Amino acid sequence: MSISLISLLRRLACGLLLPLAFSVSALAQEARKPNVVLIATGGTIAGAGASSANIGVYQAAVVAVDKIMAAVPEIQAVANVKGEQIFQVGSHNVTNDRVLQLARRVTELLKSDEVDGIVITHGTDTLEETSYFLNLTVKSTKPVVMLGSMRPGTALSADGPLNLYNAVAVAASKEAAGKGTLVVMNDEIHSARDVTKTNATRVDTFKSPYGPLGLVIEGQARFYRAPIRLHTVQSEFDIDKIQTLPQVDIAYGYQSMNRAAYDALVASGAKGIIHAGVGGGSVPEYMVGPLNEIRGKGVFVVRATRTGSGVVIRNNSVKDDANDWLVVDDQNPQKARILMALALTKTRDTRELQKIFWKY
Numbered sequence: 001m002s003i004s005l006i007s008l009l010r011r012l013a014c015g016l017l018l019p020l021a022f023s024v025s026a027l028a029q030e031a032r033k034p035n036v037v038l039i040a041t042g043g044t045i046a047g048a049g050a051s052s053a054n055i056g057v058y059q060a061a062v063v064a065v066d067k068i069m070a071a072v073p074e075i076q077a078v079a080n081v082k083g084e085q086i087f088q089v090g091s092h093n094v095t096n097d098r099v100l101q102l103a104r105r106v107t108e109l110l111k112s113d114e115v116d117g118i119v120i121t122h123g124t125d126t127l128e129e130t131s132y133f134l135n136l137t138v139k140s141t142k143p144v145v146m147l148g149s150m151r152p153g154t155a156l157s158a159d160g161p162l163n164l165y166n167a168v169a170v171a172a173s174k175e176a177a178g179k180g181t182l183v184v185m186n187d188e189i190h191s192a193r194d195v196t197k198t199n200a201t202r203v204d205t206f207k208s209p210y211g212p213l214g215l216v217i218e219g220q221a222r223f224y225r226a227p228i229r230l231h232t233v234q235s236e237f238d239i240d241k242i243q244t245l246p247q248v249d250i251a252y253g254y255q256s257m258n259r260a261a262y263d264a265l266v267a268s269g270a271k272g273i274i275h276a277g278v279g280g281g282s283v284p285e286y287m288v289g290p291l292n293e294i295r296g297k298g299v300f301v302v303r304a305t306r307t308g309s310g311v312v313i314r315n316n317s318v319k320d321d322a323n324d325w326l327v328v329d330d331q332n333p334q335k336a337r338i339l340m341a342l343a344l345t346k347t348r349d350t351r352e353l354q355k356i357f358w359k360y
């Protein structure tokens with residue numbers, strides 16, 4: 001066979017085999033892509049304004065999940081993403097029942113071998129509460145990643161699309177497994193235990209007292225730390241055994257505060273009251289008697305701080321042991337409410353309840 005005939009045959013083989021090799025590798029890549037379910041619940045990320053200049057004035061929870069997904073086709077390159085709409089509300093309308101409904105659905109989906117991770121779009125106002133609830137109740141090491149946006153999709157410089165892309169990238173990453181529920185906003189990955197909304201309008205509103213766990217850069221999740229408090233598979237809270245959550249409320253401390261709010265909460269059926277006290281969870285001397293009356297009625301008094309961060313120390317300026325009160329450790333009042341409600345499904349013993357605040 002002449003040399004030119006051999007080289008002709010080689011070229012022909014390359015021409016036939018190379019495209020085949022490419023399509024086989026594309027298929028293999030497709031097969032390797034994780035399957036992620038996007039659960040939409042509403043919020044500003046599903047919001048629309050009258051004009052692109054409307055950044056803060058708009059209607060939340062009006063855009064359906066398929067439109068949210070269609071606006072960011074890039075997510076399908078990272079994972080095979082399927083969407084479902086569980087409800088469509090602003091997160092100020094999220095109740096205990098809705099959070100339980102969401103936790104049950106996430107749990108059900110994650111039991112399937114066909115689902116590798118979950119992404120949840122949610123209003124930012126109470127995202128920290130829903131995510132903490134999932135962190136404490138979803139029994140799976142697979143990634144559960146929540147996100148929202150501060151600007152509606154119709155706004156100039158809307159933040160939702162990149163937050164969604166980043167959240168899918170985190171849910172698709174192996175490193176996100178076993179770290180509890182995560183919140184991805186503004187290029188940062190936060191632990192649901194710690195993250196809180198700190199500003200009413202700014203895009204960089206989500207902060208954690210000890211910093212984010214990591215960052216998302218160019219669609220890559222980069223973790224630098226991991227949570228150590230108990231969550232997900234290590235958690236003792238079992239939503240299969242919970243029909244409704246015990247009523248736990250929050251009352252705010254301030255100069256010249258009075259007992260009226262506490263009495264009203266007890267009358268309305270509170271089983272525990274988080275006292276969002278000044279400084280280190282302080283209680284005015286004239287309020288100790290009224291709070292002990294409340295405790296005498298079987299309602300738990302739980303001291304927290306209204307400062308936004310920091311530890312409430314047991315028996316600091318207040319006799320917690322003698323009063324049979326609790327402290328929240330470093331949980332903010334809204335997260336302490338979630339933990340206390342779950343804790344009350346397990347025990348009504350003050351010491352056991354206090355241990356729960358040290359562990360989670």
Ligand code: ASP
Nearest residue numbers: 043044090091123124125
């Ligand atoms: N009110 C909205 C909500 O929480 C705000 C937001 O999503 O940013 O649903």
